[in-house]
Amino acid sequence: MTATKGLEGIVATTSSISSIVDGVLTYRGYNIDDLAVNASFEEVAYLLWFGKLPSSSQLSELQAQLSRYAPIPDELISQMKLYPKDMNTMAALRSAVSALALFDNQADDMSREANEIKTMKLQAQLPTIVAAISRLRDGLEPVQPKEGASIAENFLYMMDGKAPSETAVKAMDQALVLHADHELNASTFAARVTVATLSDIYSGITSAVGALKGPLHGGANEAVAKMLDEIGSLDNVEPFIQQKLANRDKIMGFGHRVYKNGDPRAKHLQKMSRELGERNGDTKLYDMSVRIEELVTSQKGLKPNVDFYSASVYTQLGIKRELFTPIFAVSRVSGWTAHILEQYEDNRIIRPRAEYTGPTNQKYVSPELR
Ligand SMILES: CC(=O)SCCNC(=O)CCNC(=O)[C@H](O)C(C)(C)COP(=O)(O)OP(=O)(O)OC[C@H]1O[C@@H](n2cnc3c(N)ncnc32)[C@H](O)[C@@H]1OP(=O)(O)O
Numbered sequence: 377m378t379a380t381k382g383l384e385g386i387v388a389t390t391s392s393i394s395s396i397v398d399g400v401l402t403y404r405g406y407n408i409d410d411l412a413v414n415a416s417f418e419e420v421a422y423l424l425w426f427g428k429l430p431s432s433s434q435l436s437e438l439q440a441q442l443s444r445y446a447p448i449p450d451e452l453i454s455q456m457k458l459y460p461k462d463m464n465t466m467a468a469l470r471s472a473v474s475a476l477a478l479f480d481n482q483a484d485d486m487s488r489e490a491n492e493i494k495t496m497k498l499q500a501q502l503p504t505i506v507a508a509i510s511r512l513r514d515g516l517e518p519v520q521p522k523e524g525a526s527i528a529e530n531f532l533y534m535m536d537g538k539a540p541s542e543t544a545v546k547a548m549d550q551a552l553v554l555h556a557d558h559e560l561n562a563s564t565f566a567a568r569v570t571v572a573t574l575s576d577i578y579s580g581i582t583s584a585v586g587a588l589k590g591p592l593h594g595g596a597n598e599a600v601a602k603m604l605d606e607i608g609s610l611d612n613v614e615p616f617i618q619q620k621l622a623n624r625d626k627i628m629g630f631g632h633r634v635y636k637n638g639d640p641r642a643k644h645l646q647k648m649s650r651e652l653g654e655r656n657g658d659t660k661l662y663d664m665s666v667r668i669e670e671l672v673t674s675q676k677g678l679k680p681n682v683d684f685y686s687a688s689v690y691t692q693l694g695i696k697r698e699l700f701t702p703i704f705a706v707s708r709v710s711g712w713t714a715h716i717l718e719q720y721e722d723n724r725i726i727r728p729r730a731e732y733t734g735p736t737n738q739k740y741v742s743p744e745l746r
């Protein structure tokens with residue numbers, strides 16, 4: 377038995393949800409480039425869950441269901457009020473998602489029908505939770521979700537309590553589409569491992585949020601924003617990046633386990649970042665990002681991943697940095713739940729082996745003789 381570090385190149389499951397072949401990402405066979413410019417996030421969520429794009433009536437029904445499920449239990453809000461103000465937002469989200477199970481009397485109902493309802497509840501409630509965490513941290517009361525609004529619009533509205541601009545809603549919706557699913561990434565794998573023990577869907581999503589939090593995965597978008605802050609100006613990009621590369625430090629938002637010639641989602645986020653900068657009359661963040669990309673690509677051969685330009689997109693939308701990774705979860709919960717439903721459909725416990733490298737032939741010696 378020989379271990380492969382990080383399971384690189386290991387095919388661990390079959391899946392019909394999303395694929396990455398020769399650098400092309402598809403959801404259920406639809407190219408991400410097509411979906412990013414044409415589909416709404418709700419259409420994409422439906423596609424991931426049910427395998428086909430919804431008809432107009434199916435889409436309206438889904439929107440109505442998501443609206444109905446969006447409010448979160450008052451008991452959960454009371455609990456969240458006890459979270460410390462200096463909390464890590466992803467840790468708070470992880471706790472709140474776990475607590476949601478306590479207020480759902482179908483949490484342990486393993487029927488397909490019950491799991492589809494929980495899937496929609498989770499999709500509807502994650503944005504409400506993230507917006508509430510943000511407001512409670514600022515000493516503000518949560519804003520109730522607005523009936524009939526899309527996930528993107530509602531999320532922006534619940535964060536600020538003000539109607540978001542059309543531009544902001546469009547950008548958020550596209551960002552949600554781009555982050556919705558990504559084959560067997562670490563958080564999706566964590567979700568599948570958890571539910572493959574026949575544990576409940578809330579346990580799977582709690583595991584996934586925990587895995588997404590790390591800076592090598594979803595947490596990289598927040599780290600990119602910190603780096604942009606630290607760099608501060610276009611003039612400082614070159615010395616900063618040269619120093620980082622000389623120290624062999626990782627540049628956050630670059631590199632990918634699967635894509636070696638670039639992440640197909642990055643170009644859409646780059647375009648969004650440029651357009652938002654032009655609209656705001658200030659392209660500094662975009663210009664700095666492009667310069668970082670030029671340096672890292674020419675000197676290390678590394679290309680930006682989905683987390684790189686999303687940092688300048690969200691910053692230019694006026695979103696606080698500590699919400700960047702939670703926004704990833706607001707989108708990716710669609711993919712996580714699709715994978716969980718798929719795992720339950722044809723389940724076998726996921727239990728690989730480890731190559732043992734510790735000592736052998738040890739003999740027990742009593743404590744006084746050690
Ligand atoms: C949504 C997402 O999860 S996208 C990924 C988000 N994460 C990041 O942006 C964090 C920065 N990137 C990374 O840490 C990595 O590229 C990962 C985690 C994405 C992929 O990791 P792996 O597939 O294990 O690649 P690995 O870390 O082995 O990198 C291969 C080589 O490229 C280097 N490298 C990879 N990424 C970077 C980077 N961002 N900056 C500098 N060097 C890098 C490594 O140091 C390594 O060099 P070496 O062979 O000289 O030791």
Ligand SMILES: O=C([O-])CC(=O)C(=O)O
Pocket residue numbers: 557558560561562593633634681682
């Ligand atoms: O696939 C991965 O390893 C990480 C990633 O890009 C994602 O989850 O979107």
